Amino acid sequence: xxxxxxxxxxxxxxxxxxxxxxxxxxxxxAPGDAADLLLPDDATDEQVEEMREAWGLDRPVWxxxxxxxxxxxxxxxxxxxxxxxxxxxxxxxxxxxxLELSFYAxxxxxxxxxxxxxxxxxxxxxxxxxxxxxxxxxxVSAPSFWIGILLVLFLSGYMNLFPSSGRxxxxxxxPEVTGFVTLDALLAGAFDKFVEGLSYLALPALTLAFAMIGxxxxxxxxxxxxxxxxxxxxTAVAKGMTRRAIVRRHLMPNAAIPIITIIGLELGALISxxxxxxxxxxxxxxxxxxxxxxxxxxxxxTTGIVASYTVFFILLNLMIDIVYTMFDPRLRSxxx
Amino acid sequence: xKTGKRYLAAAxxxxxxxxxxxxxxxxxxxxxxxxxxxxxxxxNPHAESNAxxxxxxxxxxxxxxxxxxxxxxxxxxLVDEWEIVDPNTWRFHLREDLKRQDGGPGPxxxxxxxxxxxxxxxxxxxxxxxxxxxxxxxxxxxxxxxIVTKKPLASLLSYIFDRFIITSKELxxxxxxPDETAAIGWGPYKLKSYALDQEIVLExxxxxxxxxxxxxxxxxxxxxxxxxxxxxxxxNGEVQIARLIPPQLVQRLxxxxxxxxxDSESIEQMFLALNPKFEPWNDVRVRQAAAHAINKDLIIDxxxxxxxxxxxxxxxxxxxxxxxxxxYIVNYDPERSRELLAEAGYADGGPSITFxxxxxxxxxxxxISEIVTQMLGEVGFEVDxxxxxxxxxxxxMRAGDLPMYYMGRGLFLDxxxxxxxxxxxxxxxxxxxxxxxxxALLQKERQTLDPEERCKVVREAAELISEExxxxxxxxxxxxxxxxxxxxxxxxxxxxxxxxxxxxxxD
Numbered sequence: 001x002x003x004x005x006x007x008x009x010x011x012x013x014x015x016x017x018x019x020x021x022x023x024x025x026x027x028x029x030a031p032g033d034a035a036d037l038l039l040p041d042d043a044t045d046e047q048v049e050e051m052r053e054a055w056g057l058d059r060p061v062w063x064x065x066x067x068x069x070x071x072x073x074x075x076x077x078x079x080x081x082x083x084x085x086x087x088x089x090x091x092x093x094x095x096x097x098x099l100e101l102s103f104y105a106x107x108x109x110x111x112x113x114x115x116x117x118x119x120x121x122x123x124x125x126x127x128x129x130x131x132x133x134x135x136x137x138x139x140v141s142a143p144s145f146w147i148g149i150l151l152v153l154f155l156s157g158y159m160n161l162f163p164s165s166g167r168x169x170x171x172x173x174x175p176e177v178t179g180f181v182t183l184d185a186l187l188a189g190a191f192d193k194f195v196e197g198l199s200y201l202a203l204p205a206l207t208l209a210f211a212m213i214g215x216x217x218x219x220x221x222x223x224x225x226x227x228x229x230x231x232x233x234x235t236a237v238a239k240g241m242t243r244r245a246i247v248r249r250h251l252m253p254n255a256a257i258p259i260i261t262i263i264g265l266e267l268g269a270l271i272s273x274x275x276x277x278x279x280x281x282x283x284x285x286x287x288x289x290x291x292x293x294x295x296x297x298x299x300x301x302t303t304g305i306v307a308s309y310t311v312f313f314i315l316l317n318l319m320i321d322i323v324y325t326m327f328d329p330r331l332r333s334x335x336x
Numbered sequence: 337x338k339t340g341k342r343y344l345a346a347a348x349x350x351x352x353x354x355x356x357x358x359x360x361x362x363x364x365x366x367x368x369x370x371x372x373x374x375x376x377x378x379x380n381p382h383a384e385s386n387a388x389x390x391x392x393x394x395x396x397x398x399x400x401x402x403x404x405x406x407x408x409x410x411x412x413x414l415v416d417e418w419e420i421v422d423p424n425t426w427r428f429h430l431r432e433d434l435k436r437q438d439g440g441p442g443p444x445x446x447x448x449x450x451x452x453x454x455x456x457x458x459x460x461x462x463x464x465x466x467x468x469x470x471x472x473x474x475x476x477x478x479x480x481x482x483i484v485t486k487k488p489l490a491s492l493l494s495y496i497f498d499r500f501i502i503t504s505k506e507l508x509x510x511x512x513x514p515d516e517t518a519a520i521g522w523g524p525y526k527l528k529s530y531a532l533d534q535e536i537v538l539e540x541x542x543x544x545x546x547x548x549x550x551x552x553x554x555x556x557x558x559x560x561x562x563x564x565x566x567x568x569x570x571x572n573g574e575v576q577i578a579r580l581i582p583p584q585l586v587q588r589l590x591x592x593x594x595x596x597x598x599d600s601e602s603i604e605q606m607f608l609a610l611n612p613k614f615e616p617w618n619d620v621r622v623r624q625a626a627a628h629a630i631n632k633d634l635i636i637d638x639x640x641x642x643x644x645x646x647x648x649x650x651x652x653x654x655x656x657x658x659x660x661x662x663x664y665i666v667n668y669d670p671e672r673s674r675e676l677l678a679e680a681g682y683a684d685g686g687p688s689i690t691f692x693x694x695x696x697x698x699x700x701x702x703x704i705s706e707i708v709t710q711m712l713g714e715v716g717f718e719v720d721x722x723x724x725x726x727x728x729x730x731x732x733m734r735a736g737d738l739p740m741y742y743m744g745r746g747l748f749l750d751x752x753x754x755x756x757x758x759x760x761x762x763x764x765x766x767x768x769x770x771x772x773x774x775x776a777l778l779q780k781e782r783q784t785l786d787p788e789e790r791c792k793v794v795r796e797a798a799e800l801i802s803e804e805x806x807x808x809x810x811x812x813x814x815x816x817x818x819x820x821x822x823x824x825x826x827x828x829x830x831x832x833x834x835x836x837x838x839x840x841x842x843d
Contacts, residue, residue, distance in 0.1 A: 032731025040385040041745065042757055043465040045764070054459065083377045083532065084460040093532075149564050157568040164568040170369065170535065170556045282560050284534050292375060292533070297727060 005318065012314040019310045020072075021065065023303050028061045030297065034081040037296040055081055057299075068303060077307070078300035082292060087304035090289060096179030097167060098278070098285035102270050104182075104201050105208035110263065113213040117220025117259075118247070124225060132217060139214025144273060148207040148280040155203060162202045165282040169196070204281040208274060212266045219262045223255035230254065257324060264320035268313050366553035366840055368823070369575040370833055371560045372536070379515045379530045381501045382454060382461040387746065391832035392536055392557065393501040397521030398443065400428065402498045403749060405600075405654070405828040410493050414443050414502055414522060420785055423488035424471070430479040436504060437520045437541050443502055445475040450505035466499045488783040490790050494656070494750035524836045525555065533559055538835065550839040570595060570818045578818040579831060582699055583643045589818045599816045600827035601645055601654045604746040606698065608708070608808040609758070613768025614739035616687040621680040623805040627666040628673035629715040632810055635707055639700065643816060647809035649802035654812065654829045656750045657791035664802045673715040688718040692733075692741040697726045699813050705742050736765030742810075749830075751794060752781060759806055769806035 035051040052058050056067065071078050077087035120132035156164040163169070167181060174185050174193050182201070185193035227233065233250050241249075271286075278287030286305060293301035374388040381393040394402065394413065401412040412418070417429040434442040452473045455463050469492070471484045485492060507518040519527040524547050525538040536557045540547065558575060560566050567585050570578035571592065581589065581597075589595050608626070616622040636644045648665040651658045677683070689712075693705035702723055709719045724732070732738050745754045756763050760778050761770045777797040784790040801807060815831045822841035825833065 030725075031728045031735075036731050036734060037727055039462050040465055041747075042468075042753055043462075044468050047464050047468070051462075082375070084380065084383055085378075149562075152564055152568050157564075157571060160572050163574055164572060165560050165562070165565040166534070166558065166574075169574075170367070170537070170558070280562055280565075282534075282558075282562070282565065284532070288533060292377070295727060 004321075008314070008318050008321070012311070015314065016307060016310050017069075020068065020303055020307050023306045024061060024065045024068070024299070027297055027299055027302060032297060033057050034297045034299065038081060064299070068300070072307070077304035080293070080301040081298045082296050082301065083298075087300050090301065091286060091305060091308055094284060094286045094289050097283060098271065098274055098287060100180045100182065101201065101204055101208065101274060101278070101283060101285060102267070104198075104205040105212070105270055105274075106263070106267060108205055108209040109212035109216060109266070112209070113216035114220050114259065116213070117217040118224055120217065120221040121224035121228070122247070129221075132221070136214040136217045139210045139212075140218075141214075142210065144207055144211060145276050145280050147210050148203070148277055151203045151207055152280075162199050164203070165280075167200055167284055169200075204274075204277050204283050207280070208270060208277050211273065212270065215266060216259065216262055220255065220259050223258040224251050227251045227254035260323055261320060264316060264323075268316055271309065271312060368552035368555045368577065368835070368838060368840060370555060370557050370577045371566045371569065371575050371579050372557040373559070373561050373566075373580055376530070376533050376536060376557075376559055378460065378532075379519060379527075380458070380460045381503060381515065382458050382463050385462045385465070387830055387832055388557075390499050390501070391830075391834070392538070394498050394523065395525045395835060396519070396523045396527045396538060397501050397503050398434075398523040399499065399501050400497045402834070403494075403830075405830070406826070408656075410497055418493075421482065423783065423785060424485050426483045426485070426492055427476065428481055428483070430481075432479055433545055434522045435543055436522055437526045437543075440504070440506065440520075443504075443522050444478050445481045446478075446505045447502050448481050449473060449475060450508060451500065451502045454503065454508075455500070463499065463501075466495050469495065488785065490782055490785050490787075491656075491750045491752035494747075494753060524551075528554070535559065540835075544836075547836050548839060550841075551836050552838055552840050555833075555835050555838075567818065570820070573820070576820040576823050577825065577833065579815075579833075581816045581818055583641045583816070584700075586641070586643065586816055594821055596819045596821060597816060598819050598825060598827045599643070599814045600831070601652075601829045602812045602815050602831065603654050603748045603829045604744045605647055605650065605652070605748045605754075605812050606644075606742070606744045606810045607647075608810065609733075609738070609741050609743065609767050610806055610808060611736070611739050611767050612770075612806060613736065616680065616682075616689065617739060619680050620804055621676045622682075622687065623808075624666065625673040625676035625680070625715065626712060626717065627805050627808045628669045628676065629717070630708055630711050630808070630810075631668040633668065635704060636811060639704065639707060640811075640813070643814040644811040645814065646811050649798045649809055650748075650751050650755060650807070651795065651798045652812060655748065657794040659791060659795060662795070662799055662802050664799050666802065666805065666808070670715050677716050682716060685716050686718055688720070689740055690720045690722060692722045692724065692729060692738045694726045694729050694743070695723045698742075698744045701742060708742065733766055734764070736768055747830075748812075751798070752778070755797065755801070756782075759801065767806050769804075771800070771804065771806075774800050774804075 033052065034055065035048050035057060039048055039051060056064055068078065075088070079085065080087050080090055083090055116132050120129045123129050152164050155161050174181070174188050174190055177184050177187055181197040182194050185197050228251060233246060236246050236250050274285060275287035275290055277283065278285045279291050290302065290305045292298070293305060372388055374386045375384065377384060381397055393399070398414040400415045401410055404411050412431065414430055414434070415428045416431045419427050421427050430443050430445065430448070432442060436442065452467070455461050455467060469485050469487065469489050471486045473481055473483050475481050483492065503514070503521065507520060508514045511518040524541050524544040526541050528537040528539040530536050538555045540551060540553050560569055563580070563582050563585055566578040567581060567588055569575045570589070586597065589597055610617045610623045610626060612618045632646050636642060636646060645652060649662045651662065691705065691709060693701055695702040705721060709721045712719050729741070733741060733743065745758070748754050756778050758764070758766050759769050759774060761775050774797060777793055777800065781790050781793040781797065784793055815827060817827050819825055824839040826837065
């Protein structure tokens with residue numbers, strides 16, 4: 001197992017290099033740079049040039065990339081042009097907001113989609129199956145910014161149930177311990193603030209969860225149907241096992257691997273999908289930060305965030321592989 | 337199974353509690369929540385260069401003063417008097433009745449010189465442009481300083497007055513990171529907190545002379561960039577002033593008994609640039625033909641729902657030096673447009689042009705450009721409309737690579753600087769227009785220190801631009817803001833909120 005983990009981590013290094021190189025190249029290919037975009041309209045050409053020089057943007061791209069890699073080797077992601085702060089600190093500062101949003105979105109998605117998929121599979125061909133299919137396809141097809149705006153209009157604007165944007169209200173009294181608003185509220189024993197924190201999370205988390213629900217419920221449905229075709233299930237039925245016991249002991253464990261795979265993959269998509277959702281809901285996470293960085297060609301910040309995403313995806317895949325082994329004993333025995 | 341049911345019941349109860357929880361914020365009477373659309377990226381007062389942040393820093397640290405759009409006069413904040421000593425020297429006198437917000441001394445020339453140095457040399461500063469025309473700043477005495485310009489510059493105040501933020505030298509020397517640990521100035525409001533990309537909280541400085549009792553005690557500028565959310569937040573009571581409501585959302589607020597709509601003119605002028613460096617725009621007849629083809633009134637009435645003020649040239653009612661409509665006005669006249677195109681050699685159709693526009697940067701920019709494309713097509717132009725990403729668009733525009741584009745220029749209070757920036761030979765490449773007569777007029781207006789004489793020269797330049805049409809001025813969008821009842825605020829053309837002008841009804 002240790003060898004497996006080490007080889008996966010080492011294999012990640014070329015991926016990281018390729019991704020950061022691609023980002024550097026793409027940002028460089030686009031016209032304009034941070035000096036152009038951050039200085040005001042009436043800045044003189046000399047002032048723009050001076051800023052370009054100060055940031056090293058006048059140097060060849062390979063030199064800029066080399067400097068970035070040199071810094072990366074010492075875990076220094078450089079300083080953001082826009083925020084004038086270390087990129088690492090900025091990412092760390094925003095990470096809890098994005099993770100918290102992703103966690104609740106994932107929770108909602110799993111709690112809704114897995115039962116939905118099961119219900120659809122167990123009622124294959126019936127009206128309820130068709131309804132779940134329609135819901136799932138809607139979730140996959142609808143763009144998240146559109147869903148977000150609809151939720152704001154309906155649940156916030158029309159029904160006034162949830163706040164329309166932001167993470168906490170003005171004057172939030174809960175001291176920051178972990179950076180996770182709801183967790184901090186619980187640690188402080190403020191259940192009302194926990195609920196208030198949830199109310200701010202509701203719309204962005206629902207928006208983010210919506211697309212996942214569609215995909216996971218479809219995969220759950222097909223996995224359960226496939227598992228139901230296995231001979232051991234027929235044997236279980238012949239032995240007179242109850243429907244509930246068959247689902248719990250035969251269908252669920254066998255259908256779990258594809259579901260876990262898709263949840264893992266969707267978790268990655270969740271983090272990247274949060275960019276749009278965070279912008280729409282003024283959520284102060286990494287997605288908003290990346291949006292700000294790209295809009296002004298903030299090379300260190302953009303590259304730093306993308307590199308962090310890459311590392312996250314790699315770790316995520318590694319974790320999924322490890323979880324596989326827990327659910328499938330065959331993989332465990334083949335591992336050595 | 338029983339446990340499962342209990343979990344389900346608990347989850348349902350939690351959801352119910354969450355649902356019934358009202359999102360309205362518990363506010364004490366004098367807290368004003370305001371939306372903000374600009375980035376909040378640094379507590380360093382010199383690290384951003386946009387109108388909203390200038391306004392925030394001006395009210396907290398303090399700046400020389402501001403322009404009063406109602407009286408059309410500059411009014412001092414940290415200075416109370418200023419005069420022109422000679423064509424290159426302006427003298428300013430700092431107020432002596434101010435105290436620093438922590439009880440320290442009022443602003444001195446040492447603070448002014450320290451701030452000047454900081455604007456020029458702080459690595460985070462993006463405000464050097466405000467001193468592009470300044471040779472130096474020198475102290476006369478503790479409360480008097482002089483700004484020496486490189487050349488006579490009649491419009492100096494428009495560059496610096498509300499953009500030169502003054503910070504304390506003493507606090508900068510005593511603190512390692514004064515912007516975060518000692519953000520204390522002399523303005524009518526104190527900086528209470530700054531959360532990057534979230535909110536800025538200001539608190540009333542009760543010691544500031546003349547500050548109103550009903551001005552908000554606390555003001556929270558909350559970043560909400562999406563217009564839908566701004567409107568919803570206002571309707572829900574999450575904010576009390578929602579700024580910059582686009583025309584298509586105004587209807588949602590109309591008729592709402594709890595909300596007033598407040599509008600004002602704007603100092604951002606929208607224009608079409610017709611770059612004579614490229615064919616066919618090197619022919620003035622083609623530029624005039626394009627101008628005659630565009631029905632601005634129709635677009636304003638039908639598409640912008642009346643929420644824009646037509647511009648005929650670079651001078652409108654909000655600009656310094658406006659003295660009534662220009663003599664040369666290009667009206668909508670498609671027949672005249674066709675005649676001009678025929679004279680220019682396009683009787684059988686054409687010319688082919690490429691037209692660039694942004695999408696989502698300005699109000700309905702893409703849709704407006706599509707309408708303009710149709711109108712130009714009606715008289716014979718063959719238009720290829722391109723909508724690049726804004727960063728690419730602006731980079732290409734600055735490099736002078738765009739033959740025709742639709743864009744806005746903010747801070748168009750004094751026309752001197754924007755006209756020079758776009759049209760004076762050799763200043764920038766934005767529009768490759770080269771006209772010695774206009775260059776001479778623009779240089780002359782900068783050197784004419786008598787306001788009335790200067791305005792005559794500005795008007796002459798405006799007439800020439802209107803006739804030559806390297807820029808075709810379209811309109812200034814009206815700024816529409818939603819304000820909850822009980823809040824009194826007169827919006828000005830810069831769209832910024834001067835908190836001391838706001839009054840809140842006390843319950």
